[in-house]
Amino acid sequence: MEKQPRLLASQLLLKNSLFEVSLNRVLLTWTEIPTKKKRVSGVIHHAFKVGTSHGVSVSEILAVKELDVDSGTKDDGRWQKMPQKSSEAYPYAFTVSYVERAWQHRWRCSDVTFHCLEGALCQQWIQTIREQLAALTSRPKHLLVYINPYGGKQQGKRIYEQKVAPLFILASISTDVIVTEHANHARDHLRTEAELKQYDGVVCVGGDGMFSEMVHGLVSRTQRDNGVDQNSPEEKLVPCTLRIGIIPAGSTDCICYATVGINDPVTSALHIIVGDAQPMDVCSVHHNNTFLRYSVSLLGYGFYGDVLADSERKRWMGPARYDFSGFKTFLTHHYYEGTVSFLPATDILGTPRDKTRCRAGCFICQHNGQLYSEDAPEICETDPDVSDSEYKGGWQVIRGKFLAINAASMSCACPRSPKGLSPAAHLADGTTDLILVRKCSRFNFLRHLLRHTSKYDQFDMTFVEVHRVRRFRFTPRYCQSDSELDLRENGKRLFSQICRDHPACSCSPAYSSWNCDGEILPHAAIEVGVHCQLIKLFARGIEEQPVFEDLPNPCAI
Ligand SMILES: Nc1ncnc2c1ncn2[C@@H]1O[C@H](COP(=O)(O)OP(=O)(O)OP(=O)(O)O)[C@@H](O)[C@H]1O
Ligand SMILES: CCCCCCCCCCCCC/C=C/[C@@H](O)[C@H](CO)NC(=O)CCCCC
Ligand SMILES: [Ca+2]
Structure with a gap:
């Protein structure tokens, strides 16, 4: 040096x-x-x-x-x-x-x-x-803070007041604090009212759902200010300049866990104070050329959609609702038929089966981010042919019966699964890992799920495949019309119809729902595109652990 x-x-x-x-x-x-x-x-x-x-x-x-x-x-x-x-x-x-x-x-x-x-x-x-x-210009001086008093174990206010505010005062950071009064309060305030020019960043105290509100508020505001139409799936979105900080106080906190390495409010506050910056990919989700939502972590159809749909009715249980609904959904063992078409990311470094992980200062994110900004968006817009062809115009098409279709734009590491849904996924490489879990026995599905919590490879199973992609589309088999407005009603009708046709079988319903970062989407047929490094967080990615972990002080020289 x-x-x-x-x-x-x-x-x-x-x-x-x-x-x-x-x-x-x-x-x-x-x-x-x-x-x-x-x-x-x-x-x-x-x-x-x-x-x-x-x-x-x-x-x-x-x-x-x-x-x-x-x-x-x-x-x-x-x-x-x-x-x-x-x-x-x-x-x-x-x-x-x-x-x-x-x-x-x-x-x-x-x-x-x-x-x-x-x-x-x-x-x-x-x-x-x-x-x-x-002289450290990346440090924030004035922040806008939103607290969800009802996230996770309903400790958001206490966590902020006792653990975070004293650190902000110590570091001479001034704040405007809003305790949210209803869902989407923070999103709407950010999108329309907040005077963003006076802030160096925005902070949410809550879980992935609160973070999602911040992303929707900021991204929508940025597109509106720049005249970009969010409804067009091909539109290149304008990156947000304000960084987002997360003080974890939710149920899964996977965005915080996967960008910092731990869901700990003091750690996150310190990353905000030192002015860290971590770019992140954002997926846009459309149905019939209409914008639905953004996703930064998991887009899951089948298993994770069903877990979420069931758990929403049990919010009163707090974080334990996911364990309850997870177990129940596992027992129901429903599969769903449909067609997945995707555009593989061929020009990049890294694959979903790599042993290397996305870590602080990730070279793969830097390299692929550079590629994206140089010649983006070179997306082949040939419509994928959903006949039996396997490969057309760069797009690949897979039709089948799936227990789960998951798109992980980052590892989705969280306390439930410290390595995550896709351990080798990258935070900011402009791709998402599309994981297809085909219909298999309950026993095999359990083996697959359990591998998320052990050192064994959850993709190394005959009924699982994973592709690193830039875009994908999903069409359920029993897609009646493009305007399947009430998904649940249609699902029920179809379910009873199919079961009447096959009285002896243990049929699955025709539709699941998409779990989009913990929110249910109103449509099963969706089109998804990844926007490389659209947002920035007050984080630096997970730091490599020092080799000698028993040293008294890693700063000692
Ligand atoms: N004042 C409020 N009253 C009711 N709901 C709120 C309020 N503020 C925010 N919300 C909503 O609560 C939902 C859940 O919040 P949050 O993400 O903070 O916790 P969680 O769902 O327990 O955690 P996770 O998302 O990590 O699983 C969010 O989708 C958000 O829109
Ligand atoms: C029988 C043993 C099973 C062990 C299985 C462990 C697998 C855990 C993988 C967890 C992946 C979480 C992905 C993150 C999703 C978040 O965007 C979302 C909002 O917070 N959380 C959930 O949907 C909550 C999803 C909760 C799923 C259980
Ligand atoms: Ca990514």
């Missing part, structure tokens, strides 16, 4: 020991100065243990505060008693708050207090660190 010129270097007191403290543009370091020496069997040893050198990246310093030696901190109200010895000799002090990495991708706020001999030196340190922080 290029050597950075030193901005400041002093000998300061920390917990009654003298340290050489140094600051350059990228790093703040402190190293204990050996004071006493002791002789052990003829060899002189320093009187302290090795490993008392520490470093913190300037980009991960959260704040610096002057400490009032007599009365605790001057400006944040946190009390800190001065050690007797240092208060006499080193009467001035300042505290640096910074990010410390804890277990399993968690971040925590840590503090270190340095004591100075002179007030002028103390002020010089505070001033210089503040100047360094002010």
Whole structure:
């Protein structure tokens, strides 16, 4: 790494020991100065243990505060008693708050207090660190926060007030906070009313459903402001400039989990404060040239659609509703007939069966994102022929009976399945992984499901196939007309019709529903296109875990 010129270097007191403290543009370091020496069997040893050198990246310093030696901190109200010895000799002090990495991708706020001999030196340190922080232009200063008080275990307000707001205050981030009063409150406010120019980002406190509201509000607003028609499936959408932060307080929290590595409110707040940025793909979903919804995580027909439809009636159960409905849906074992046509992503790096994972600074996302912006959108618009042809105009067509059709635009890792629905999917590569699970025995389907929670490959089964695609379409077999407006009613009618025709069989209903990031779509026949890196999050992707996880402090140098 290029050597950075030193901005400041002093000998300061920390917990009654003298340290050489140094600051350059990228790093703040402190190293204990050996004071006493002791002789052990003829060899002189320093009187302290090795490993008392520490470093913190300037980009991960959260704040610096002057400490009032007599009365605790001057400006944040946190009390800190001065050690007797240092208060006499080193009467001035300042505290640096910074990010410390804890277990399993968690971040925590840590503090270190340095004591100075002179007030002028103390002020010089505070001033210089503040100047360094002010130069970090990616950090947000003013945020618009939406809290869903009813998401997950209904703890959104408490989580924000107790865990997040104090950190925003520490980092001098001002906020406007809206506690939502009804579903789509945040979406509509963002789309039509919010004065977005004054903010550096928007934050939601809630689950994937709340995040979806933010995406719909921001993306729709951006398209409207730029004169883009969302109803046209071929239209290239304009990327959103404002970043979105997620404070997880929902039931699945898969967007947060898959972009940060953990669903932990403090970790997410710290990623917001340091101004991280993670681009993300967004799928647009259309029916008959009419825009339905956007999706960033899972579009699931069959199993995941049925789980969601059943679980919506059991919201009162909280996050446990998914386990209940998941088990019930597994037992019903319905399959659905239809035709899937898709445009494989052929020009890109990476496949859904790779062993490599999308991680912070992902090369595949950078490479494929570049490709997309260079020659996009080179989409072959030959209408896929839904006869028996397998391959036409770049499109492939598969007709069959499916237990599940899933499109995962990212891994969809979540606490239920830490590797996710498609472990090798990428957050920002402009593709979605289309997973087709054909009709099979209950036992085999269970094996497939269980593999989402183990090290075994859930795609390595004869009845499962996976394709990395840019666009896809689905048409249910019993698609009566394009205007199947009341899906549920039509489904029931058809179900009874089919069963009357086959009295001895254990027929499945004709239609399932699409689970679109946790929302039910009103149509079964849909057309989906991926928009590469349409939005940005206050996240950096999952960081690689340090190799030696038992090191006391990964920042130690
Ligand atoms: N004040 C409110 N009253 C009722 N519903 C709301 C309110 N605010 C938001 N919502 C809706 O609640 C739904 C669920 O919220 P959220 O995503 O936060 O939690 P969840 O469904 O428990 O978690 P997950 O989406 O991660 O499974 C969202 O679709 C959102 O539109
Ligand atoms: C019998 C053992 C079964 C073990 C199976 C584990 C498989 C779990 C995979 C979980 C994939 C979650 C994908 C994310 C979907 C979200 O957009 C959505 C909204 O929050 N959540 C659900 O639909 C909630 C979906 C919940 C499904 C159970
Ligand atoms: Ca993707």
